[in-house]
Amino acid sequence: MNFPIRPGSIRCTCGFPRRKRPKSIREILPMTDPVEPEQQNLSDMPPPLMFKRLGLNHVPRVLLLERECYPDPWTHGMFLQELENVNSHFFVAYLDETIIGYGGFWLLIDEAHxxxxxxxxxxxxxxxxxxxxxxxxxxxxxVGAVIMRLEVRETNIPAQKMYKKLGFVTEGRRPGYYQSTGEAAILMAYRF
Structure with a gap:
């Protein structure tokens, strides 16, 4: 069976047309929220963040933030394991010279967690x-992920709203997931 091929598409071996994979998710996910020009005020926009891969020199500051933000913080050893784990992709976010946040995922085959x-x-x-x-x-x-998954606390409504705004969908609920509080986790996923 022949299917018409649109410009910018490539044919996969199954015979169905397939679009070329963009080089960056930025091509499919806008990096800023659309704002009407008359509403946009540059003084309201946060300064851009700089990102660096997590290194041993970052761990002490990241640990301070970890303890400040979580009832069940990761330990020094857990962050060292992240540095040694070949599947781990962990980054710190800088505003000027200050680490204001961090995040990471594991890549398991084509799934980012x-x-x-x-x-x-x-x-x-x-x-x-x-x-x-x-x-x-x-x-x-x-790095080749086709799906990204995460868990978020059931009571963390602001984070859930943010993930939904980014295109994540709810896939389920895991009762008692967070041992320190007994709280349930909401399971969410984004397909690239």
Whole structure:
């Protein structure tokens, strides 16, 4: 059976047309929210973040944020394991010279599993969490992920709204997932 091929498409071996994979998720996921020109005020926009791969020198500052943000923080040893894990892709987010957040995922074959997304409480509600997630999504896409999955606390409504805004869909609920609180996790996924 022959299917018409549109410009910009390639034919896969099954005979169905397939679009070329964009080089970056930025080509399919806008990096900023659409704003009417008259509503856009540059002073309202947060300064851009810089990202660096997590290194041993970052661990002490990341640990301070971890303890400040989570009832069940990761340990020094857990972050060292992330540095040694070949499947781990972990990044710190800088604003000027200050680490204001971090995030990471594991790549298992073609699935990215988000392990942490953290923003310093003093910098929340400014869009930095979304910037970190977009960066993680772009990095996952670039290393070949076709899907990204994550768990989020059932009571963390702001994070759930952010993930939905980024295109994640709810796949299920896992009761008692968070041992420290007994709270359920909402399972979410994004297909690239």
């Amino acid at each position: 988000v392990t942490r997304v953290t923003v310093n409480p003093a910098y929340r509600r400014r869009g930095y969490g979304m910037d970190i997630m977009r960066y993680l999504m772009d990095q996952a896409y670039q």
